[in-house]
Amino acid sequence: MSVQQSDIQKQAYVIGGGVVGVSTGIALRRAGYAVTLLERGEPGREASFGNAGVIAVTEIAPMSAPGIIWSVPKWLLDPLGPLALRPAHVPALIPWLWKFWRAGTPAGVEQAAKALAWLMDGAWQAWPELLRDAGMTAEVTEAGALTVYETDAAFHADAHEWALKRRHGIESQALSAGELVEMEPDLAGAVQRGVLRHGVYCPKTAHVSDPWRIVSGLTAHFRALGGVIEHAVVTGLSRGPADRCLIHLGDGRTLDGDTVALTAGPWSPKLLKPLGIRALVESERGYNTTLPNSGVSLKRPVTSAEGKFVLSPLAIGLRIGGAAEFAGLEADANYKRSDALLTIARRYLPDMNAEGGTQWMGQRPSTPDSLPVIGRAPGLSNLLLGFGHGHLGLTGAAVTGKLLAGLAQGQTPVPQLSAFAVERF
Ligand SMILES: Cc1cc2nc3c(=O)[nH]c(=O)nc-3n(C[C@H](O)[C@H](O)[C@H](O)COP(=O)(O)OP(=O)(O)OC[C@H]3O[C@@H](n4cnc5c(N)ncnc54)[C@H](O)[C@@H]3O)c2cc1C
The missing domain is CATH 3.50.50.60 (FAD/NAD(P)-binding domain)
Structure with a gap:
């Protein structure tokens, strides 16, 4: 070009x-x-700089969904949970929260998914073009992505989201626990101990070597x-x-x-x-830890449906991150949230080596819809x-x-x- x-x-x-x-x-x-x-x-x-590195074109379901409001108290009360609010920031957050809640109607979700599906289709074409142009094709691996479930209840509860994605052309494949292990042998222990029961594989996802x-x-x-x-x-x-x-x-x-x-x-x-x-637009803070010598060799990003964290196998190590914290743009980072994500990830990968891990916080620019x-x-x-x-x-x-x-x-x-x-x- x-x-x-x-x-x-x-x-x-x-x-x-x-x-x-x-x-x-x-x-x-x-x-x-x-x-x-x-x-x-x-x-x-x-x-x-430090995001999870997933070219996540299948993630077209908006964050606000019917009934999500009822999960909020449970998430907020759980110190290892996926959501945190700093009380001092709540008054400033009210207009955003109001719109977020209003966006979560069945029609709102369908409209947002349709719009995102169109954009993500463009993203899937635009990334390879840009990387070729920059001579950086080798920095991306196309190996799909997995979502894993600890309980039958969570797996069945997510059926509507997979159906929404299917309606917008996103292919996915439900996996038994055995099939999950075939795809990611490092999860065998978690499956044998009954920690993981189901998986869903999406082929149309890529991940980068390192976002930085x-x-x-x-x-x-x-x-x-x-x-x-x-x-x-x-x-x-x-x-x-x-x-x-x-x-x-x-x-x-x-x-x-x-x-x-x-x-x-x-x-x-x-x-x-x-x-x-x-x-x-709110700062939706996310946290992670990158383990340079984790001893884990996942082939593709693995998202925990219940824990709302992602295990990303980057070239620089295993990155474990996620969560959402609303604290405004200026508040100090609370790295206890990185620790919490590491603790819950150990349920899947108890033997991973956390030595030399580096913690990070980043501010996602999030809109209510x-x-x-x-x-x-x-x-x-x-x-x-x-x-x-x-x-x-x-x-x-x-x-x-x-x-x-x-x-x-x-x-x-x-x-x-x-x-x-x-x-x-
Ligand atoms: C934990 C975590 C995991 C994530 N995982 C993924 C993922 O797997 N896949 C994915 O697609 N996304 C992911 N994201 C989201 C993604 O990182 C962000 O959406 C993206 O980086 C936003 O990029 P940006 O260029 O809009 O903003 P930023 O990266 O924030 O850049 C904005 C820039 O503007 C500059 N700036 C601001 N104000 C001024 C000013 N007044 N004058 C001059 N410069 C200014 C800032 O210094 C900054 O460099 C994740 C985010 C987090 C926190």
Whole structure:
């Protein structure tokens, strides 16, 4: 692929250098723009650094679902449970929680799944293209993914979710305990002890060697294509002449680009507020531990349905993570949640070696309806939005970049994009 030369004078600014921003920068560069990525830290060091590394295109069921509210007290009361709220943050969280609850109707779930299925289809095509372009194909393994169940009750309770996925074209295969062991021999002990009883295999999933290797490799590729990275804090956005979005930097400069792409993860809504644009995105913190010498050799990511954690076999070790903590953007990390995930994972893998494990916390940019914001900003001629990818930011990065570059070039938005419009808030 070559950089198109016709529009080379046009200047694009991308705000935020996570995996979504860097992918967008590459796509805009490929579309012929001079691109400057504005990043206040080191690109890729936030959520894009240490996630579970799954290209999880089958995860189209939104987080909010009918009846989920009744599970919340049980999860909150369990110190090893998958959900935590910091009381001081609850008042600020109320508008998000209200929308989350409202999104969980049968019709809302079906609509969100349809929209995500479309986006994930694009993601499945866009990732190999981007990785080929960057010479990074070897960093991804296509081995599918497993969901495992400890109880018959949980397995049967999830039947509706698998049916939802099937309705949207996602293939899955229920596995007996024996078949589970055939696929992942390291789970044999858990099956023999009766800890694991069922599995479901989804063939259409890939996992990366290391999310940091992906985002830092893409950053290097962006630079190699002539993209510029500026260490800059964006302090605000404002409306300039001809409804152009102007960018204000911490050092006092103001930038005016032909295209501005806002891809600042959970920090995006604050930047949009002065423009009168409301977006509901919460920091949904997740925790993990990466064990460099676990002694476990899983072939593919394994998700615990009950424990809500993922075991990811990365090139840098076994990463055990998940959970959701709502504490706002500024609160300190509580690594007891990483410890808790390790403790519950031992039920499956009691002999794993945890020596040298490193703990991490990242902030997922989560919307109440589980759909990211992708599209044009209303009332501004040059502003594009690409944030709020929640649990699917690695998965959705390449397709988001492609879609935003298409919009920058003046392509008519496909009707499916309307589900991702910021106006829905
Ligand atoms: C535990 C965990 C596991 C996960 N597992 C997966 C998975 O397996 N698969 C998957 O698809 N997703 C997964 N995710 C989600 C995924 O990590 C995120 O959705 C994704 O990284 C978000 O990328 P982003 O580029 O939007 O945001 P970020 O990575 O947060 O990047 C935003 C960037 O914007 C910069 N920025 C913010 N404000 C400013 C400003 N004012 N000026 C300049 N720069 C600014 C920040 O410094 C940051 O670098 C997981 C997340 C967690 C926490």
